[in-house]
Amino acid sequence: MAFQMLTKCRIFKNILNTKCPINIRSNCFHISTVHCDLMEFFDNKKNWAVEQVKVGRSWKKDELRIKSNEDLHKLWFVLLKERNMLLTMEHECKAQFELFPNPERIDKVDESMQNLETVVRERNKAYYDLEVGECGERPGKLVTNLLGVNFFYRKFEHLIPKFLNSNWKKRHTHNVVNGNIEKFQKLYREKLHNTKRKSNNRDRNHVMHLMKRFPNLDMDAVKQQYPTVDIEKIKNYHKVRGHYVP
Amino acid sequence: MRLTNCLRDFKKVGELTKKYANLPDKYIERSMEKVMWKTPQNNPRFLPRVVKKKKFIFTEDRPWTLAFDSKNSLSSIESKVFLEPIKDWSFFKGDRVEILVGPDKGKQGIVGQVIQERNWVIVNGLNCKLEEVSHYKGNVAMVQSRERPLLVTSEVALVDPSDLQGCKVEWRFTEAGEKVRVSSRTGKLIPIPSLAKETFDYKTPNTYKESEKDTKTMDVQEITFLPLLKTFEMEIMDAMGITEDRVQAPTHWY
Known part of the structure; x- marks a missing residue:
């Protein structure tokens, strides 16, 4: 099975097995059982100054789609910690004039995180489409700027309506007919x-x-x-x- | 236009190369990248612009290695290489091929490496050239024979398994809809060897040895998803016992 070569989260199994009490908020937020203080930013000591650290591939979207939201939430923090660790190790290796083993690990974690985010957005979009009738994504529209070039403007959320916001109107001149271009x-x-x-x-x-x-x-x-x-x-x-x- | 220009170099890295290396595309792109000039960052006087090296010379050195890096230094200018376009690539690692040129003409061997960026294959132990490998002062240089690459289009031919002779190859479809390699001369099928599935990390996906950092297969395959009428945030809040009573003030999107 191609599933055998998998990533990144050495403690994922621990997470799945731990059952946290529901009402104690601080307990729930813990994603790992290990507490090594600042040393959690560094890799395991046996991976220091080695030629290669073998790891598998990144998480695929299809593998993430079968996981519950809670699992995804925990996995996100596992990946985030792993990425922090890798970036710290890379920085430290540079400072010590050492070679950082398998730098592609950073890209693998990044890819996994991107896939995870896509899956979460997919789920949210499905909910909003069904319940609200519009996707819950940040809205935007195609506009023309002062030079007559079209671009996709991504809207912002404001506290006051458009007609009151003279500051915004001064800075954004969309779809204005300009005869000098x-x-x-x-x-x-x-x-x-x-x-x-x-x-x-x-x-x-x-x-x-x-x-x-x-x-x-x-x-x-x-x-x-x-x-x-x-x-x-x-x-x-x-x-x-x-x-x-x- | 600019986007297509930068993608073009990355696309030059062959699919088989990427497959064998088992590296993420982003890493190959990142390690190949050579920035000539960049506008100062966080400076309102400059737009974010980056000038990168566009022309690379591909040899036996793989694009993410140090050897490739030193060969393609920013100042180096190499002459253009003309590559014959090929519609369907039909040479894979582990294939038996016949050599059509050079001192080993007529001999048959096994393909050890495929370099798709240059239409090359390297045949194990054939088409060798003597090379001096050490040049220390006062020492006698060591000489070693090394395989030289061969052009796929004219210098090697696949061997037909039915009569063990070189042949031309076509890609056809079986009745089951599978795309297969077929010898044009005899019409016999030339199966793709199992070595073609080999990557740098494992021989076959089944024989991959899980490392300490990998998630176990069982944990990955376990289905924990339960469809509920909730967003991601709502479900996490429920699981953590967070209740939100505050009502958001009306906002305006524009």
Whole structure:
């Protein structure tokens, strides 16, 4: 089973087995049974100055989806502690001129945390869609700024309504018709066009060189990789002719 | 446009390379990254802009190693490598191949390493070249033979298991809808070897030895989710015995 190589939380099993009394709040918040003070920011002593620390992969979304909210909440703090520990160890290794073993562990924890957050958001979104009729995410909308460029504006929560908030209105000028940006828009569009044109030219030139070098080129693969290049057109170009008998 | 440009280099790292290394994509991207110039941070006079090295030369050194790093230093400029585009990659670790060029022409061997970034394979013990490995002053240099990479497109051919001769390969579908490798000459199936599933950390997923830091399989597979009509926060508050009586003042989103 691919499940065998798993991550990160050496104490996850302990957590699942512990049963905390429900009404004592402070007891519930503990995520681990170990208390080593500041030394919890450092790895186990036997992992110091070793060449490699072997660990498995990160948590996948599908594995997190079958866990209860409580488990996810605990796992989050396990991962957070692990990440703090890894970053501390990395910093300390740098200070001691040592090599930090398996730096990809940081990315694995990060990925797990991202996946966990996605799963929690999914669950919350399902609740809000069902109960409130809108997803509980931060709202936003597509607006145009003073330069006529569209962007997605993510809204903020305010205590006073919009018409009273003159300070906000001064700083945010969305969707205002501005007659003075024609020249800018023209140049901006030209810039975008030029980048596109140059990249197409570069691709075409590259394909011509490929055709020159490789007599048995797989044209389907070329078409797939460089979709903008018109191969029928460039086939008879002088640049395409190679040093071989066609 | 800018986004696609930075993604392009990362995409150059072959899928098989990533699979064998068993490393997260983010780590490979991070270790390959070479920043030439960056605007000062937290300075209102500058927009956040980063200029990165775009052109990398891929060799036998893997992208996350120190050797790759030193070869691709910021000042180094290497000549362009032209790579023949390939539609379906059909050479895997553990495949038996026939060599079509060089001193070992006609010999058959097993693929030991696949370097997809350059369309290369390295065949175990074949196509070797003598190399001096130590250059200490006053010492006699040690000489060692090392396998040189071979181009997949023209220098090696897969061996057909039915007649043990080199052949061209096609990808076809079986009646069950499975994509398989088939010899064009005889139409016989060329199975993908089990070595192809090997990664840096384990030979097969079954034989992976759990380390101390790993979560046990049983704990991962256990289903604890119970669907309730609650948000994440509501359920955690209930479990902890937190009650919220305060009523939030009306707010405005804009």
